[in-house]
Amino acid sequence: MSAAPLLALEHVSKRFVRAPDLAGKIAKVLGADVRTEIVRAVDDVSLTVAKGEVVGLVGESGCGKSTLGRVVAHIHKPTEGRVLWRGRDTAGLSGAEARDAALKIQMIFQDPFASLNPRMKVAEIIGEAPYVHGLADRRGLDAYVADVMRRVGLDPSYRQRYPHQFSGGQRQRIGIARALAVQPEFVVCDEAVAALDVSIQAQVLNLFMELRRELDLTYLFISHDLGVVEHLSDRVVIMYLGRVVETAPTEALFAEPAHPYTRGLLSAVPRLTSRKTAFRSVEGEIPSPLNPPPGCHFHPRCPHAMERCRIEAPVLKEVAPGRTAACHLHD
Amino acid sequence: MSAETLRVEGLQTHFFTRAGVLKAVDGVSVAVGRGRVLGLVGESGSGKSVTGFSIMGLVDPPGRIVGGRILFQGRDIVGLPEGEMRRLRGSRIAMIFQDPMMTLNPVLRIDTQMIEAVRAHDDVSKAEARARSRDALGRVGIPSPDERLKAYPHQFSGGMRQRVAIAIALLHQPDLIIADEPTTALDVTIQGQILAEVQTLARETGTALVWITHDLAVVAGLADDIAVMYAGKVVEAGPVDRVLDRPIHPYTRGLIGSVPGRNRRGVPLAQIPGMTPSLLSLPPGCAFRGRCARADAACATMPELSPFGLDHLARCVHPHLEVMPG
Numbered sequence: 259m260s261a262a263p264l265l266a267l268e269h270v271s272k273r274f275v276r277a278p279d280l281a282g283k284i285a286k287v288l289g290a291d292v293r294t295e296i297v298r299a300v301d302d303v304s305l306t307v308a309k310g311e312v313v314g315l316v317g318e319s320g321c322g323k324s325t326l327g328r329v330v331a332h333i334h335k336p337t338e339g340r341v342l343w344r345g346r347d348t349a350g351l352s353g354a355e356a357r358d359a360a361l362k363i364q365m366i367f368q369d370p371f372a373s374l375n376p377r378m379k380v381a382e383i384i385g386e387a388p389y390v391h392g393l394a395d396r397r398g399l400d401a402y403v404a405d406v407m408r409r410v411g412l413d414p415s416y417r418q419r420y421p422h423q424f425s426g427g428q429r430q431r432i433g434i435a436r437a438l439a440v441q442p443e444f445v446v447c448d449e450a451v452a453a454l455d456v457s458i459q460a461q462v463l464n465l466f467m468e469l470r471r472e473l474d475l476t477y478l479f480i481s482h483d484l485g486v487v488e489h490l491s492d493r494v495v496i497m498y499l500g501r502v503v504e505t506a507p508t509e510a511l512f513a514e515p516a517h518p519y520t521r522g523l524l525s526a527v528p529r530l531t532s533r534k535t536a537f538r539s540v541e542g543e544i545p546s547p548l549n550p551p552p553g554c555h556f557h558p559r560c561p562h563a564m565e566r567c568r569i570e571a572p573v574l575k576e577v578a579p580g581r582t583a584a585c586h587l588h589d
Numbered sequence: 590m591s592a593e594t595l596r597v598e599g600l601q602t603h604f605f606t607r608a609g610v611l612k613a614v615d616g617v618s619v620a621v622g623r624g625r626v627l628g629l630v631g632e633s634g635s636g637k638s639v640t641g642f643s644i645m646g647l648v649d650p651p652g653r654i655v656g657g658r659i660l661f662q663g664r665d666i667v668g669l670p671e672g673e674m675r676r677l678r679g680s681r682i683a684m685i686f687q688d689p690m691m692t693l694n695p696v697l698r699i700d701t702q703m704i705e706a707v708r709a710h711d712d713v714s715k716a717e718a719r720a721r722s723r724d725a726l727g728r729v730g731i732p733s734p735d736e737r738l739k740a741y742p743h744q745f746s747g748g749m750r751q752r753v754a755i756a757i758a759l760l761h762q763p764d765l766i767i768a769d770e771p772t773t774a775l776d777v778t779i780q781g782q783i784l785a786e787v788q789t790l791a792r793e794t795g796t797a798l799v800w801i802t803h804d805l806a807v808v809a810g811l812a813d814d815i816a817v818m819y820a821g822k823v824v825e826a827g828p829v830d831r832v833l834d835r836p837i838h839p840y841t842r843g844l845i846g847s848v849p850g851r852n853r854r855g856v857p858l859a860q861i862p863g864m865t866p867s868l869l870s871l872p873p874g875c876a877f878r879g880r881c882a883r884a885d886a887a888c889a890t891m892p893e894l895s896p897f898g899l900d901h902l903a904r905c906v907h908p909h910l911e912v913m914p915g
Contacts, residue, residue, distance in 0.1 A: 460847035485850025526781030528806035539781025
């Protein structure tokens with residue numbers, strides 16, 4: 259038997275509930291149709307990530323990819339299901355063990371402008387967590403911060419500066435340094451390069467690959483950009499309206515997508531090599547997660563939808579070795 | 590009437606700030622003909638958007654067009670009296686912005702806004718203006734346009750809002766549309782839908798299109814010609830196939846090498862070191878030389894935009910003349 263995966267999600271769901279406010283309750287008493295609104299942001303997702311693996315999590319706005327990332331990073335508690343870290347349920351951990359598991363999973367955010375405290379100096383932003391968690395003492399902190407900054411390609415002599423004195427790309431490096439400062443093993447990157455210019459994005463992507471090699475990191479790389487994911491990931495997970503619709507090794511997925519949604523996504527991606535193409539895409543729009551369609555969530559946009567797709571939600575099952583898809587076409 | 594819809598010659602748009610003169614656009618020349626698509630590519634601060642705003646006559650103080658000509662159907666529109674510019678803007682030249690809420694008024698219904706836009710330029714009845722609005726919405730792929738006319742902008746999704754903005758731009762069947770990153774904020778399937786619509790429209794109506802973007806891949810599929818901008822200047826221009834397959838300028842090469850997802854999984858991307866220089870403190874000579882592997886003393890004087898084969902221009906003293914590998 260192989261060792262437990264570094265991280266495993268078992269039937270994880272995350273629901274956001276908005277109960278009617280006072281005005282809503284009064285309106286309800288008076289006979290208005292006011293209901294509690296429930297968004298199933300993540301709906302019964304199971305996923306494993308092996309040590310050293312880079313898993314790309316892809317989907318369009320509102321598909322739940324960021325929520326799933328936040329569940330993995332302990333920012334949200336799952337409504338249902340379990341998050342296993344090294345084979346142990348994180349909900350059952352306590353004290354030092356819980357803190358350790360939380361520290362080992364760090365997150366890097368999309369917006370390098372909103373995710374850094376504008377009133378803190380870079381040295382404080384990067385140094386606060388390692389100091390609090392005893393990874394560096396007061397005397398060694400300065401050298402520790404300088405070391406982390408060098409690692410992400412920042413000049414340590416800038417450590418007394420504030421975030422606004424840096425460019426977007428440098429700010430993203432500060433965010434990466436902050437995550438790395440507590441020596442994580444697993445990093446959740448949520449659209450970490452989406453806000454950057456192409457040439458700066460390439461620098462940061464190269465940095466991610468370098469850090470992976472040097473520090474033996476494992477990534478959950480969340481992105482809407484299939485090009486970025488194709489470049490970086492070993493394995494790709496495609497989400498649609500809260501559910502995983504396909505998982506596959508990167509090459510296999512891009513060579514031969516198994517789910518109609520994945521196929522549509524890939525055909526919509528503009529490529530440098532396709533000149534004067536007739537652009538094609540999936541028809542329609544992603545429905546509201548407040549009121550998802552019954553059966554397979556994708557059926558209203560799917561060119562192959564059958565009667566069964568409108569009634570029965572397909573389960574994710576193996577369609578080839580190492581590949582899964584949730585689609586009735588594979589029955 | 591000349592076949593060229595737009596010709597920009599030596600355009601200079603400078604911003605006179607307290608910190609100094611910011612030469613956002615400094616000697617840009619581009620042209621686009623009827624029914625053709627020009628991709629204007631560059632990163633943040635390259636001056637691509639300011640070029641678009643200059644063509645629209647929408648540069649606000651402290652910015653000012655200080656030099657060059659903008660020939661629209663052969664007529665210079667720089668310094669045109671505001672009244673005349675207004676007659677062109679929205680009817681002959683239209684613009685689509687990245688954020689459709691820059692076009693749409695959040696407190697007015699779509700029909701109010703569209704009918705107003707029609708009647709601003711054409712003396713038609715309300716009923717006729719409404720009919721034209723409905724047709725325009727239908728043309729950009731908005732389902733049940735009659736009902737959607739009565740909705741407010743917030744009742745539309747981001748992609749649908751951008752479609753409305755495009756429909757408004759199309760109302761008067763303009764000869765030229767300036768599109769400033771109109772699909773950047775959209776999901777990839779919605780972007781694909783909108784690119785498909787725009788492509789068909791440009792082909793059918795003969796509208797010339799200037800597509801401003803940072804995304805080379807979008808331009809590859811959409812444009813006939815490309816102009817690559819860096820620090821306020823065009824550094825390379827030419828037909829799409831020439832520029833993307835045989836890029837001459839080291840910056841263009843770097844930009845293409847930076848695009849991930851070219852079947853090179855795990856291989857480091859050919860990144861460009863450093864970052865875009867501040868426009869306030871540009872070194873003399875080529876603005877890219879601080880980041881360029883080929884730079885030497887010769888780069889201290891600004892190279893001219895010179896021809897390298899048919900219609901292919903580049904501004905470099907150390908041009909790459911071989912086909913780009915990979």
